[in-house]
Amino acid sequence: MNPMISVALPKGRLGESVYKIFDEIGYGCPEIMEEGRKLIFENAENRVSYFWAKPSDVAIYVEHGAADIGVAGLDILLEQQPDVFELLDLGLGKCRMAVAGKKDALRDTDRTLRVATKFPNIAKSYYAEQSREIEIIKLNGSIELAPIVKLSDVIVDIVETGKTLKENDLEVLETVCDISARLIVNKAAFRFKTEQIEQMCGKLRERIAKG
Amino acid sequence: MNTVTSDLRREERAIFELRELYEQYGYKKYKMSKFEEYDLYLENKSFLPSSQVITFTDLNGKLLALKPDVTLSIAKYIPTCPAEPEKVYYNENVYRTPRGSHEYKEIMQVGLEYLGSIDLYAQCEVLSLALRSLQKLSESCVMVLSDMGFISGLLEYCALPLALEERIVACVEHKNAHEIKRLCAENGVDEELCQSIAALTGLYGELDDTIRRARALVKNDKMASSLDRLTEIASVLSAETDGSLRLDFSVINDLSYYNGLIFQGFIDGVPSAVLSGGRYDKLMERLGKNTSAMGFAVYVDQLERLGFEERRYDVDVLLLYDEGADVSKLTAAVKMLTNNGQRVRVQSALSEKLRFRQLLKLGERGLEILESND
Numbered sequence: 001m002n003p004m005i006s007v008a009l010p011k012g013r014l015g016e017s018v019y020k021i022f023d024e025i026g027y028g029c030p031e032i033m034e035e036g037r038k039l040i041f042e043n044a045e046n047r048v049s050y051f052w053a054k055p056s057d058v059a060i061y062v063e064h065g066a067a068d069i070g071v072a073g074l075d076i077l078l079e080q081q082p083d084v085f086e087l088l089d090l091g092l093g094k095c096r097m098a099v100a101g102k103k104d105a106l107r108d109t110d111r112t113l114r115v116a117t118k119f120p121n122i123a124k125s126y127y128a129e130q131s132r133e134i135e136i137i138k139l140n141g142s143i144e145l146a147p148i149v150k151l152s153d154v155i156v157d158i159v160e161t162g163k164t165l166k167e168n169d170l171e172v173l174e175t176v177c178d179i180s181a182r183l184i185v186n187k188a189a190f191r192f193k194t195e196q197i198e199q200m201c202g203k204l205r206e207r208i209a210k211g
Numbered sequence: 212m213n214t215v216t217s218d219l220r221r222e223e224r225a226i227f228e229l230r231e232l233y234e235q236y237g238y239k240k241y242k243m244s245k246f247e248e249y250d251l252y253l254e255n256k257s258f259l260p261s262s263q264v265i266t267f268t269d270l271n272g273k274l275l276a277l278k279p280d281v282t283l284s285i286a287k288y289i290p291t292c293p294a295e296p297e298k299v300y301y302n303e304n305v306y307r308t309p310r311g312s313h314e315y316k317e318i319m320q321v322g323l324e325y326l327g328s329i330d331l332y333a334q335c336e337v338l339s340l341a342l343r344s345l346q347k348l349s350e351s352c353v354m355v356l357s358d359m360g361f362i363s364g365l366l367e368y369c370a371l372p373l374a375l376e377e378r379i380v381a382c383v384e385h386k387n388a389h390e391i392k393r394l395c396a397e398n399g400v401d402e403e404l405c406q407s408i409a410a411l412t413g414l415y416g417e418l419d420d421t422i423r424r425a426r427a428l429v430k431n432d433k434m435a436s437s438l439d440r441l442t443e444i445a446s447v448l449s450a451e452t453d454g455s456l457r458l459d460f461s462v463i464n465d466l467s468y469y470n471g472l473i474f475q476g477f478i479d480g481v482p483s484a485v486l487s488g489g490r491y492d493k494l495m496e497r498l499g500k501n502t503s504a505m506g507f508a509v510y511v512d513q514l515e516r517l518g519f520e521e522r523r524y525d526v527d528v529l530l531l532y533d534e535g536a537d538v539s540k541l542t543a544a545v546k547m548l549t550n551n552g553q554r555v556r557v558q559s560a561l562s563e564k565l566r567f568r569q570l571l572k573l574g575e576r577g578l579e580i581l582e583s584n585d
Contacts (some may be wrong), residue, residue: 063311065482083310083483088300089389178371188477191353191457194416 002047003193005200008067010055014093014181019050021090025203033056035095036061047196058186059084068189069197074179075158079119085190085199091208096123097176100165101154106173116146117156125177128152144168221514222319226302228319228347229509233300236340238323241299247284249274254285258468258494263308263401265315279307281322282506286494287352289326292501294572296327302511324506329490334440334505335447339489341474341507342448342456345486348514349478355415355459356444356474359489360437361425362411363466368430369404379408386412386461415459418445422458466492472505476515485513497579524584529567531581535557536573544578 007022009015019032029043032050042049053061055073060149062070070084075097077086097119099106106113109132116137117123127134137152144164146152158179159165159172183204190197219227222321245567252264252522258280278284281303289297300323306315323344326339345352352583362383366376375398388409395405407428414425422441429435441458448456464473469489476486488507495504528548532541541557546554556565569581 060311063482084385086385086387086390184481188479188482190357192351192479207391 002046002196003045004042004049005193005196006049006051006067008053008058008061008070009050010058010071010073010181012053014053014055014073015052015071017092018181020050021204021207022050025200025207027200056080062186063182065186065188068186068193069200070184071181072184073181074177075119075122077182078177079121080181081121082184083187085185085187086182087185087197088208089184089206090181090183090210093179093181095158095160095179097179098154098159098172099126099154099156099174099176100144100159100170100172101152102169103171105147105153113154114152115154115156116143116152118143119156122176123156144170152159219252222511223518225348225509225511225514226319226321229344230300230302232340232343232347232401233323236298236336238298238300241285241301241324243278243281243301243303244286245277245304246275247278249276251283251287252276253280253469255494255497256491256508257458257465258283259307261308263315265306271551277306278303279305281305281320282491282508285324286326286491286498286500286504287363289500289502291499292328296325296329296333297328297423299324319511320508321506321511322506322508322559324504326495326504326506326548327502329503330504331443331447334490337505337507338444338472338474339448341486341488342452344507344509345476345478348485348509349480350518351479352455352476353478354456354474354476355457356418356441356456356472357460357462358437358441358472359464359466359469360440360461360471361460363432363470364431364433364437365407365411365428366466367433369400371400375400380463380466383408383411383461384463388412393486411460415461416457417454418449418456418458421460425460437471444472464489468497474507476509481513481516485510485514492576518551524566524568526556526565527568527572528579529561529565529573530553530555530578531561531570532557532559533574540577541573544573 024160027040027048029046029048029050032041040049040051056076058070058072059076061067062084063082071090074092080095087182092196113132113134114137115123115134116139118139120136120138123136132184137146139146145169146155148168154173156176162172165171184203185197249264252259258260260393264279266274269275281301285299300568302319302321304317305320306317308315323340323428325333342354345354371379375394378394391409392405410428414421422438422445425438430436462473462475467490470492471490473489475484478485486507486509490505492503495502531547545555568584569580572579572581
């Protein structure tokens with residue numbers, strides 16, 4: 001019998017829409033949408049199992065082989081640089097990584113720029129390319145607060161609609177890069193389940209191309 | 212029962228078996244000191260899997276390091292122009308920070324190096340030893356092979372700016388075709404070149420078929436001769452591989468050290484490569500040696516990931532004795548049991564944690580069986 005493929009999905013809206021696609025292309029597992037305490041959902045017939053993980057942990061599960069496949073945002077991949085294959089751009093969960101702050105925050109270039117962010121590695125490499133001296137302040141949430149209470153000059157964060165920024169009198173000053181969800185695969189699992197993973201990717205690719 | 216091998220942990224057994232394998236092929240054990248001058252690692256930083264090294268000052272004020280790697284030391288010590296090939300193997304502890312960890316770890320590493328002029332036979336020997344090493348670790352294993360000449364040939368042909376080249380190579384390693392296309396479009400790289408580079412991510416699989424598909428991408432002599440080399444090797448090794456040897460052009464090692472063949476080995480149940488190696492003539496050149504070299508390392512510590520083989524019993528026999536027991540009789544009994552290949556533990560009282568196959572007691576009338584768990 002074919003080996004089972006385990007998939008780590010990010011908790012939340014993105015994960016749910018990704019699961020719908022998996023379901024449509026023949027990797028359904030109905031019990032996953034039921035409310036309950038179960039953590040792992042398995043469909044022996046379709047040879048697939050799923051579990052929900054915190055979005056920022058998906059890549060860790062995949063790199064360590066706890067899941068063969070996972071779905072993670074490019075933001076997480078750039079920040080963590082996991083040693084995995086990135087086989088597909090799923091084109092979902094589109095947003096961008098941006099520098100935001102008060103209107104004139106980037107005007108004074110004669111001093112260290114204080115940057116608050118959940119993504120210190122992304123911020124560091126972005127400003128390293130500009131050779132700008134910065135100080136990173138790592139936060140874990142409510143990043144927009146930082147420039148308002150003068151904790152930092154700017155923030156580096158994910159921007160979807162820009163609504164939260166606007167409400168707080170902040171604006172996008174620069175775009176770092178575009179973000180979307182990616183399909184990642186453990187390097188060892190790829191060697192032992194090549195055929196099954198290729199098949200799954202092929203179907204996903206077709207389905208995504210349809211839009 | 213052979214107590215020597217059956218009681219060893221998986222890693223320990225692997226070290227014994229690999230050692231036996233390499234000795235069979237006439238490789239000599241290379242025992243080295245734990246320390247090395249720090250300069251060696253400073254000059255060859257990107258050859259190391261992680262850049263952190265434990266350093267200390269020796270009694271003369273010289274900066275030394277605890278070895279993070281063995282290959283560099285072996286490569287350094289051999290003569291500049293060796294008259295005959297050096298065939299060596301080692302098992303040594305190295306000290307480095309594994310990926311994703313923020314602490315130094317002592318890692319047991321077994322490896323093999325062939326230093327000298329390398330012909331087709333030598334390449335096949337090292338490759339097949341790597342493959343057989345993997346097979347010793349697990350029945351379910353895969354070795355993926357690539358040739359650096361192919362990708363470096365393609366990159367030479369493309370002549371991309373260095374910064375872009377580095378990013379594209381990283382994408383190939385991650386089989387990330389969509390990012391390659393995005394980068395090429397962003398930097399105005401020719402569409403056909405972009406397609407060729409992106410095609411590398413899909414070039415993997417069974418040897419002959421993958422070589423055939425790779426032919427379509429050949430742009431220059433370097434790429435062609437790389438495929439010729441792989442074809443020769445495939446024809447020699449295909450007999451003994453039973454499908455566990457595959458090609459994969461997304462396997463890449465540092466271009467400034469490696470040229471020619473490179474390979475990685477995986478075993479089912481371990482999430483990252485347990486074996487890694489290749490041909491590193493360029494390192495030899497950097498160290499001022501006029502010779503070729505090829506070798507591999509086996510990350511024996513990764514075998515822990517396979518989990519423990521549950522041992523049912525701690526000892527075969529737990530032998531109890533009373534205070535007044537005749538010690539010479541007791542000694543004789545222990546000798547008799549151990550001579551039969553049993554593991555015997557002698558104590559005066561029963562202990563709760565110890566799991567035993569048989570519980571014996573030395574009484575007035577000799578050995579009595581109190582309990583048997585078979």
